[in-house]
Ligand SMILES: Nc1ncnc2c1ncn2[C@@H]1O[C@H](COP(=O)(O)OP(=O)(O)O)[C@@H](O)[C@H]1O
């Protein structure tokens with residue numbers, strides 16, 4: 001990174017008055033991979049959100065499902081004359097519909113879980129970095145303690161106690177993810193709090209709350225954004241793993257992980273589509289999110305800027 | 307003129323230690339009997355300095371001698387670990403909430419790094435207007451008026467209020483920092499290397515701005531620099547610091563003409579003489595000792611050309627040597 005001469009405005013691209021967010025969008029837009037990832041994600045997310053209107057069938061409505069249509073191959077015609085584009089599962093559910101509804105649940109669990117985990121992690125990380133003392137020591141011990149266990153094990157134990165359910169999976173995701181955020185955000189906040197603008201804010205008699213929320217937090221947004229994005233993908237795969245293992249969402253609201261698990265028994269007998277298509281959907285979703293997060297990291301990391 | 311009446315700000319025997327945390331490797335070594343390094347840095351050691359209303363006091367010393375720590379203590383950003391800070395005669399440690407805020411706002415700090423000292427996520431207008439708004443010094447449209455007024459006062463075009471710090475030059479950024487300080491109507495500015503990071507041409511402009519503000523607003527300054535020529539330009543009185551201690555103090559003209567302390571003499575010899583053909587610094591002989599383990603006695607003795615035997619274990623006190631002039635050197639006892 002070359003420091004511009006003090007008398008010349010920095011970075012030519014940013015000479016016009018532009019908020020950092022606008023600046024970020026401008027650089028994001030210029031990155032093919034990032035835009036591609038975002039487009040794929042938006043299409044998948046839109047399809048998932050619109051599932052009730054675009055899905056050929058309501059997979060939760062047992063009256064709409066015909067058991068005689070079970071395990072039809074993609075494109076095969078059923079007795080009633082319906083053609084299922086991606087086939088059906090063992091209970092005769094249309095796979096296209098099941099995947100769309102499954103995506104909905106996977107995305108919802110991932111996004112909601114991540115939002116809460118980020119909120120808790122930000123609160124813990126910011127206050128630990130700024131307030132210090134016993135609060136920081138205590139919180140960070142807790143974080144270290146929690147991160148010393150494999151996340152999936154913690155989640156498994158929690159769900160074994162609480163039982164299945166979408167809300168419980170979200171709770172498990174919050175519990176296993178907040179510590180990671182707390183650590184990342186504390187690290188970022190520790191760097192920022194030693195900069196002189198924080199001292200200047202103290203010198204202007206601002207409250208600790210104002211300094212944390214108005215001065216510290218906005219300057220820690222970059223790592224929050226990057227880690228938050230990447231961790232949505234990891235929250236989605238945590239959910240999928242839990243559901244695959246049979247402790248996640250209930251069978252009445254199948255997520256992608258549960259669909260994969262349902263088809264697993266038939267994989268060996270050549271009825272691949274029940275597992276593989278939900279798997280492909282999950283893969284596309286996770287790869288798209290990871291690409292966005294990865295490019296965001298490159299864009300936001302000043303050390304990688306040329 | 308300076309040492310009569312109640313000073314606006316007085317540091318009395320102020321000290322500040324920093325504990326260096328011992329890391330894991332050192333803790334392991336300690337198990338095998340290797341004692342960890344000394345952990346405390348005595349950044350400021352029993353410093354006495356009083357600043358009278360309207361005065362400009364310069365504080366000079368090499369890098370790492372504790373100037374910034376002293377500045378932060380004076381501005382109330384950092385609490386001293388020993389001694390008393392008095393604002394208009396009152397110990398600031400005992401101030402109630404409202405009085406504390408008044409002291410905090412009346413003593414404002416100008417920082418060295420014009421980039422790090424501005425919040426990169428705020429516009430210039432927000433940076434300057436936030437404190438008046440939060441403290442109710444201005445409300446509604448009066449905030450923007452106040453911002454425009456101080457921007458004008460520091461020589462910034464008020465149309466820059468919508469810019470972000472990264473869109474400004476170094477000199478402009480430093481002016482934003484000054485405008486931010488002025489927005490709360492301070493009486494006292496602590497300038498910590500406030501022009502050191504600036505281009506030479508801009509440096510003179512900003513120095514002149516400080517002088518204008520002194521005239522127009524009747525401001526008092528603690529002006530810190532490692533550069534004697536800058537201090538000579540602006541200060542009425544000067545204090546020289548070495549490894550956490552103030553070693554000499556006196557009116558600027560007299561101190562520069564006849565420095566009494568060997569360290570001040572060495573520093574003055576270090577100012578490059580432009581008239582010389584070779585523009586080389588005559589450095590103060592020897593390394594600056596680590597503040598972690600300062601030499602005993604007079605901290606300066608390993609580098610002092612006049613060192614006596616007692617200098618190695620007896621700390622010289624800062625004592626008056628002439629009217630208004632103070633010096634901490636054993637040589638003063640012999641005269
Ligand atoms: N926050 C801190 N923690 C630990 N040591 C510090 C801290 N601030 C300053 N020091 C130490 O105190 C000494 C004086 O530093 P400083 O006041 O910044 O000197 P100067 O401004 O004269 O260069 C240095 O040795 C520095 O390493």
Ligand code: SF4
Pocket residue numbers: 567568569604605606607608610611612613614617622634635636637
């Ligand atoms: S006290 Fe001794 S060592 Fe210190 S400056 Fe004076 S003569 Fe030099």
Ligand SMILES: [Mg+2]
Pocket residue numbers: 370373374375498499
């Ligand atoms: Mg300094």
